Amino acid sequence: MYNFDFVKPSTIAEATAALAAEGAQAISGGQTLTPTLKQRLAQPAVLVSLTGIAEMKGVCLGDGGLSVGAATPHAVVAAEAAKHYPALAALAGGIGDPAVRNRGTIGGSIANNDPSACYPAAVLGSGATVITNRRRIAADDYFTGLFSTALDEGEIVTEVRFPIPQKAAYVKFNQPASRFALTGVFVAKYADGVRVAVTGASNGGVFRWSEAEAALSRNFSPAALDGLSVDAADMIHDLHGTPAYRANLVKVLTKRAVAAAG
Structure with a gap:
């Protein structure tokens, strides 16, 4: 660690003012930032804690x-x-x-x-x-x-x-050590259609699977996804799984989420 100032405001206005200081960085639960500070990958001059703000x-x-x-x-x-x-x-x-x-x-x-x-x-x-x-x-x-x-x-x-949906479910395949999602899919059915969001799979971060949304909006059942496939071109490739593996997981987990929601 290294020396820095620590501020714990009690209102959003106070937090906004504190963050205007040079080198200020907001911290909430600290589950990501604290390890980053320990490794000196981030070195803010002032840490502004948001945990004392009741309205948040x-x-x-x-x-x-x-x-x-x-x-x-x-x-x-x-x-x-x-x-x-x-x-x-x-x-x-x-x-x-x-x-x-x-x-x-x-x-x-x-x-x-x-x-x-x-x-x-x-x-x-x-x-x-x-x-x-x-x-x-x-x-x-x-x-x-x-x-x-x-x-x-x-x-x-x-x-x-x-917004609260008519039906929804989240299914993820855990990375065993970190418990982050190796791939995770959130499905939500609303009156005007279905939304499908995927995390853990893409190099671009969280994304919507629009083809699945269209199919599920017509027929909210796992079978609606049978003819679909996910493009593996931009999927993450690491020691836990290949792009093709993650692309397949997206479809498998979407089906499971639909079944769980329905």
Whole structure:
């Protein structure tokens, strides 16, 4: 580690002001940033903790769907979203281990946008709205690539608002050591169609499988996917799986998610 200042604001306005300082970096649950600091891959002069901001915590149901504060730990989402959005609760309850679920936050996860993280699939698959200290961003516009988002410098995620679907499920194939998704698929059926979001598979990060969405919007059943295949050209290739393996997993897991949802 190295020397840095630590600030823990109690309001979004205070956090925004603190992040305006030179070399300031926001930290939420710290599940990604803390190891990065230990390795000195990041060396901010000021760490601005978001965990003391009460207005960024909690899960509540409103006219716009299910609102989740960005500083809400995964374990709280798993418990409090279960009644209203079981698929989202199940996803949160399957992240990491108990230590990670009690420290990691939804805002930290989607701000980091790890290509194998689970929450980006839920946000994109639900067509959620990401609310920041400056604006509202549709999920389709928020994720821009590997570890990349539409967030500007000093902009922080304060809330995520999920429209509640008629049916939904998330299925992932775990990487055994990290418990990140080797591949994960979130399927959500709404009155105007089906959304399918895939994480862990593509070099470009989380993405929507549009061909599957069209087929499932016509017939919401695993059989609707029988004639489809996933292009392996841009899939991740590492020691855990080839691009072809991941492409096949996308189809297999989408079928399982549809079966679980239906």
